[in-house]
Amino acid sequence: MSGASLTTAGAAAPAYRKVGSIRRERRWALIGAYVALAVFVLFFLTPPFHMLVTSLKSSAEIADLSGNPWVVRRPTLENYWELLQQGNYLLHFRNSVIVTLVVVAVTMVISTLAAFALARMRFWGSATLATGVFLTYLVPETLLFIPLFQIIGGLGLYNNLLAMILIYPTLTVPFCTWIMIGYFSSIPKELDEAALIDGANHFQMLWRIFIPVALPGILAATIFAFTVSWAQFLYPMAFLVSSENMVLTVGIVSDLIRGDTFQWGKIMAGALMAAAPPLLVYAFLMDYYIAGLTAGATKG
Amino acid sequence: MTGGNVIAAPGVPAAAAPSRPGRLRRIARRRSTLAFLMTLPLLAVIGGLVAYPFFYAIYLSMLNKRMTRFVGLDNFAFLLTRETFQFVVWQSVIFAVSAVIAKALIGFILAHVLHALPAKGQRKWRGMLLVPWVIPPAISTLAWWWLFDPTYSAINWMLMGIGAPPIAWLGEPGWARFAVILVNVWYGAPFFMIMYLAALKSVPDQLYEAAAIDGATGWQKLRYVTVPMMKNIIAITVLFSLIVTFANFDIVRILTNGGPQDRTHIFGTYAFQVGIQSGDIPLGAAVSLFMFPILAVFAVFVLRGVTRRSKEMAG
Numbered sequence: 001m002s003g004a005s006l007t008t009a010g011a012a013a014p015a016y017r018k019v020g021s022i023r024r025e026r027r028w029a030l031i032g033a034y035v036a037l038a039v040f041v042l043f044f045l046t047p048p049f050h051m052l053v054t055s056l057k058s059s060a061e062i063a064d065l066s067g068n069p070w071v072v073r074r075p076t077l078e079n080y081w082e083l084l085q086q087g088n089y090l091l092h093f094r095n096s097v098i099v100t101l102v103v104v105a106v107t108m109v110i111s112t113l114a115a116f117a118l119a120r121m122r123f124w125g126s127a128t129l130a131t132g133v134f135l136t137y138l139v140p141e142t143l144l145f146i147p148l149f150q151i152i153g154g155l156g157l158y159n160n161l162l163a164m165i166l167i168y169p170t171l172t173v174p175f176c177t178w179i180m181i182g183y184f185s186s187i188p189k190e191l192d193e194a195a196l197i198d199g200a201n202h203f204q205m206l207w208r209i210f211i212p213v214a215l216p217g218i219l220a221a222t223i224f225a226f227t228v229s230w231a232q233f234l235y236p237m238a239f240l241v242s243s244e245n246m247v248l249t250v251g252i253v254s255d256l257i258r259g260d261t262f263q264w265g266k267i268m269a270g271a272l273m274a275a276a277p278p279l280l281v282y283a284f285l286m287d288y289y290i291a292g293l294t295a296g297a298t299k300g
Numbered sequence: 301m302t303g304g305n306v307i308a309a310p311g312v313p314a315a316a317a318p319s320r321p322g323r324l325r326r327i328a329r330r331r332s333t334l335a336f337l338m339t340l341p342l343l344a345v346i347g348g349l350v351a352y353p354f355f356y357a358i359y360l361s362m363l364n365k366r367m368t369r370f371v372g373l374d375n376f377a378f379l380l381t382r383e384t385f386q387f388v389v390w391q392s393v394i395f396a397v398s399a400v401i402a403k404a405l406i407g408f409i410l411a412h413v414l415h416a417l418p419a420k421g422q423r424k425w426r427g428m429l430l431v432p433w434v435i436p437p438a439i440s441t442l443a444w445w446w447l448f449d450p451t452y453s454a455i456n457w458m459l460m461g462i463g464a465p466p467i468a469w470l471g472e473p474g475w476a477r478f479a480v481i482l483v484n485v486w487y488g489a490p491f492f493m494i495m496y497l498a499a500l501k502s503v504p505d506q507l508y509e510a511a512a513i514d515g516a517t518g519w520q521k522l523r524y525v526t527v528p529m530m531k532n533i534i535a536i537t538v539l540f541s542l543i544v545t546f547a548n549f550d551i552v553r554i555l556t557n558g559g560p561q562d563r564t565h566i567f568g569t570y571a572f573q574v575g576i577q578s579g580d581i582p583l584g585a586a587v588s589l590f591m592f593p594i595l596a597v598f599a600v601f602v603l604r605g606v607t608r609r610s611k612e613m614a615g
Contacts, residue, residue: 030416033413033416033417037414040406040410041428044431044489046447050454051446065452070454070457109341113342114341114342117338121332121334121335122332122335123335129342129343133346135603136346136350138540138598142567142571142588143357143588143592144353144588145571145572145576146584146585146588147353147356149581166349170345170349227434233437233438233550234549234568238576249439253554268442279434279435289434294498
């Protein structure tokens with residue numbers, strides 16, 4: 001485009017007659033923008049809000065059809081209290097924490113090593129492997145859960161948390177490896193040459209240079225692995241059967257719904273507490289969270 | 301595939317000192333052995349838990365229900381004659397296509413609206429708008445389930461307020477289909493928003509300035525600057541989301557479990573019902589594998605888009 005070389009000063013000058021209308025147009029556009037935002041924020045935040053409202057109600061208040069379902073008249077913490085005092089909720093929470101921590105650790109070790117090798121040490125088939133890693137990321141879990149069900153059974157890991165620890169990396173490792181290849185590739189080659197001249201071996205190079213320099217990318221990948229492991233639903237649903245072995249995503253439903261009795265107050269309280277860890281991570285590390293999310297498309 | 305080069309390692313291998321070829325070759329050989337060892341865990345995960353199960357699924361799908369006899373493609377042929385399975389195919393297509401279109405449109409609008417805001421307010425609004433994506437879908441769908449409850453539906457309570465009759469959200473096939481799509485859109489639209497927003501920020505300001513000088517209207521800027529610059533990201537995001545939505549499980553499983561009368565089943569939930577719950581592993585594997593051709597086509601196009609994008613970014 002030929003106009004690209006002109007500066008901003010040129011843009012404002014010629015149309016002084018239309019400045020007023022442009023300003024008015026801008027203002028209306030901004031008002032329209034805020035209206036649209038308000039509508040969607042309302043739509044997006046209604047379910048979590050209703051979740052919170054319900055979790056603060058007693059069973060009697062929930063069952064009372066005469067009241068407004070969107071407000072609490074007598075707020076109580078009894079749902080939360082009962083969940084933490086009795087039943088398996090704390091056990092499910094603990095299981096989720098264990099599985100997630102182990103999977104995140106395993107994922108980061110596997111993908112950091114692999115990404116370093118693929119980004120810096122070309123070897124036979126490394127380009128094909130990098131493509132393969134990306135394609136593996138696109139394989140959905142619904143495609144493979146039935147053969148994995150057989151494989152897990154064959155290994156004697158049915159209804160065992162170890163099965164989760166074994167299988168979740170298939171969902172986390174490919175994407176983490178792939179975004180870290182991108183981050184590692186963006187590190188200037190001069191840095192590794194300098195390290196090699198100083199006599200560093202490859203592991204020292206990875207540990208002393210690559211990991212510190214690519215720390216934002218590593219954090220983004222860690223957050224991704226955490227959210228995927230915490231949210232996984234199909235595998236625990238298919239491979240875990242007894243309540244004491246379940247993780248949060250399946251445990252809430254299996255324990256708080258008995259036949260036709262839905263303990264909605266407790267379900268909502270449990271759901272809210274289960275949603276809290278990812279929400280907290282997101283609240284405090286939003287930039288890294290978003291970097292991990294968009295890395296796939298905006299980075300090589 | 302040469303495309304992998306761009307993702308993996310642009311440029312030449314480091315430490316190229318042409319003076320001492322013998323030593324260099326030894327270093328190179330040692331280095332490639334080390335590199336292979338470092339990728340070994342990755343290869344084990346991909347080979348043992350993705351590639352092997354995939355071929356095992358093909359084998360399983362050709363057995364009879366008790367897994368004692370090889371039956372060839374009978375399971376696939378049987379499925380195609382079943383009316384329920386035809387519903388599943390149609391519902392999967394309707395579910396994925398309509399949800400992805402809605403998500404893409406909402407995401408596009410929100411990204412533009414956010415982009416127009418001053419930088420300070422943008423962060424706050426973006427933070428709130430991404431919340432549906434952050435809550436695990438298996439958890440947030442419970443909230444929707446409760447909102448759609450036949451007796452206590454808080455949505456119906458509001459409808460009553462404006463004099464509309466209550467709706468059997470999950471009890472009537474048409475509404476149940478709408479409900480699962482709605483929840484999927486609610487969950488997925490923020491992802492599109494954040495991807496488009498990142499892409500919008502990467503469009504150079506000079507292009508808009510140039511267009512303004514040429515007297516372009518807002519619509520023309522969108523049509524001739526924004527869309528062409530974002531075409532690739534839009535394609536990648538849409539195709540990626542088609543894969544994920546087509547293969548969805550959580551939302552349908554919790555909200556309707558395929559009902560009423562199997563009208564909201566999609567591939568994932570139907571495969572679960574047939575394979576795990578009814579114990580017909582081979583038939584379940586066959587249901588899952590029906591997804592494969594369409595997913596493979598989308599995946600190839602995503603890969604092509606991403607490769608092109610990395611080439612663009614590289615200059």
